[in-house]
Amino acid sequence: MSRQTDTVRALIQPIIDQEGLLLWDLTLGNSGAQKVLTILVDRPNHEPITMDMITTFTQAVNQVLDEADPDPIPGAYMLDISSPGADRPLKERWHYEWAKEAGEPIQLALFAPQDGQKKWQGELDQVDETGLVLKVDDQSHPFTYDQIAKAVLDVQF
Numbered sequence: 001m002s003r004q005t006d007t008v009r010a011l012i013q014p015i016i017d018q019e020g021l022l023l024w025d026l027t028l029g030n031s032g033a034q035k036v037l038t039i040l041v042d043r044p045n046h047e048p049i050t051m052d053m054i055t056t057f058t059q060a061v062n063q064v065l066d067e068a069d070p071d072p073i074p075g076a077y078m079l080d081i082s083s084p085g086a087d088r089p090l091k092e093r094w095h096y097e098w099a100k101e102a103g104e105p106i107q108l109a110l111f112a113p114q115d116g117q118k119k120w121q122g123e124l125d126q127v128d129e130t131g132l133v134l135k136v137d138d139q140s141h142p143f144t145y146d147q148i149a150k151a152v153l154d155v156q157f
Helices: 003-019 051-067 093-102
Strands: 022-031 034-042 077-082 105-114 117-127 131-136 139-144 148-153
Touching: 003 022, 003 034, 003 051, 034 051, 051 077, 093 117, 093 148, 105 139, 117 139
Parallel strands: 034 077
Antiparallel strands: 022 034, 105 117, 105 148, 117 131, 131 139
């Protein structure tokens, strides 16, 4: 995390707590020449978030960021607040624990092949401080977090 995102996180945490939300991710990046602050929020306990909740949260965040002195993100930027979505990114250990608790299957893309493949789909069997174990066709496959290039929920409709 950067100093800017740490500052934004500290500014919006009281709103998250007050609204009973879960901060899934917060990033500051670029889209073309424009800076973009992306905030992904959800509800805890695997409850769905509503558009009304996101709208209320967005208005409160806008106000806090506009009134903050000094400005946590000097200059122009776009604020993008949304739900992480059904195919949410899994970046933190607690994201994997959340998916395991929900019984949600996941997809992994690895930096380098393991057992001849870079893409894996399965259910989380274990999650700990060093990595995870993915259950694929009744076989366990361990992965460290350093091996994982990208992970998302594997949405099944």
